[in-house]
Amino acid sequence: MIFLIKSHWQRIRQKSASILYLPTLRLVPLVHYFLFLIYHQFHIFYKYPESKVFLFSLGHQVLLLFFLSVLFIPKLLYSAWFWGGITAYYWILLIDNWFIVNNHEILAGYWQLLFFASFFISPQKRAIFLKTHSKFLIGLIFLFSIIQKTISPDFLSGNVLHKLLLSWESYLFLDIFLPFDYVGLVQENLQNMFFSDQQFLPRQLNQGPPILKTIAKFMSLGAYVLELSITIIFLLPKKYAFKHAQHWVLLLFIVSTYFPLRITGFMYILTVMGLAQTQANQRLIRTMYLGVLTVYICFDVLIF
Numbered sequence: 001m002i003f004l005i006k007s008h009w010q011r012i013r014q015k016s017a018s019i020l021y022l023p024t025l026r027l028v029p030l031v032h033y034f035l036f037l038i039y040h041q042f043h044i045f046y047k048y049p050e051s052k053v054f055l056f057s058l059g060h061q062v063l064l065l066f067f068l069s070v071l072f073i074p075k076l077l078y079s080a081w082f083w084g085g086i087t088a089y090y091w092i093l094l095i096d097n098w099f100i101v102n103n104h105e106i107l108a109g110y111w112q113l114l115f116f117a118s119f120f121i122s123p124q125k126r127a128i129f130l131k132t133h134s135k136f137l138i139g140l141i142f143l144f145s146i147i148q149k150t151i152s153p154d155f156l157s158g159n160v161l162h163k164l165l166l167s168w169e170s171y172l173f174l175d176i177f178l179p180f181d182y183v184g185l186v187q188e189n190l191q192n193m194f195f196s197d198q199q200f201l202p203r204q205l206n207q208g209p210p211i212l213k214t215i216a217k218f219m220s221l222g223a224y225v226l227e228l229s230i231t232i233i234f235l236l237p238k239k240y241a242f243k244h245a246q247h248w249v250l251l252l253f254i255v256s257t258y259f260p261l262r263i264t265g266f267m268y269i270l271t272v273m274g275l276a277q278t279q280a281n282q283r284l285i286r287t288m289y290l291g292v293l294t295v296y297i298c299f300d301v302l303i304f
Contacts, residue, residue, distance in 0.1 A: 024131070027286075031293075083119065084116055087116045111273060142230045149224055157220075162213050162216035162217075166212075167189045170261045170262060182212075247278070247282075247285045254292060
C-alpha cells in the first residue's frame, strides 16, 4: 500500500515538473483552456441562463462538447481554428450582453483576441508577441484603474471601501483582526438593507466605530500604491525593467486582492497573462502562478 502511494506520488511530481518546463506556447494554451472551461461552466453560463435560447442552452452544450473534444484530440489546443471558434462564441456573448457584462469579462474578450491573433505570427516570434502584448495589456489595465482612482474624490478618502466594509460579506475574514464584532455589524446592515428595499425606504446603515473608516482609508491607499507600482513596472521600456519584478508584484496583488474578494474573472485572466511572460527556465515563478491558481480553484469551485 505504501509502495503504491509512493509510486503515485512520484508520478504526480514528475507530471507537475514536466508542466513547469513546458515551452510558453505549450503551457499558456493548456492553462487558458482549463480556466476558460471552468469559468464558462461555473460563472458565465449561469449568469445569463434564461435569455437567448440558442446561445445559453443549445449553444452552451455545443460549446461544452467542443471543449471536451480536446480530451480526444489534444492537438486542438494548438489550433487556430479551435481558438477562433471559442473567440467568436465569446465575443457574440459579450456583444449580446454588452450593457451588463463585467469589466473582467470584457478584458477576457480582449485577451482572447490577442491570444487568437498570436496564431498568425511566425512560430519564432509568437512567444515574444504574447509576452510583449500581455505585459502591455496588464499595464494598460492598471493605468486606467489608477487614473479612475486618482480623479475619484471617494477612493483615496476611503469612502468607497468603507461602504463596502459595512455590507460586503467578502470582507468577513477581517473579523479576526478587528477589536469589535465586525460580523454582527455586517449582518445587521444586510438585514437593514433588505428591509429598506422591501419597504422602498432609503437605506440606513450602521457606520460602525471610527476605526473602520481609518482601516478603509489605509486599505485604499495600499491598493492604490500597489496598482501604481504594477502600472509603472509593466509599462516601463524593456531596458529599464526590473528583473522578475512584474511577476512578484502581480502575484502580490492577486493574492492580496482577488483571494479575499473572490474576483474570479480578473484572477484567472491576470494569471494566464502572467504565465505568458514566463519562460521554461523560470520554474519558481511558474510554480507560484500555478500554485496560487490551484489553491484559488479549490476554494472557488470545489469548496464554495
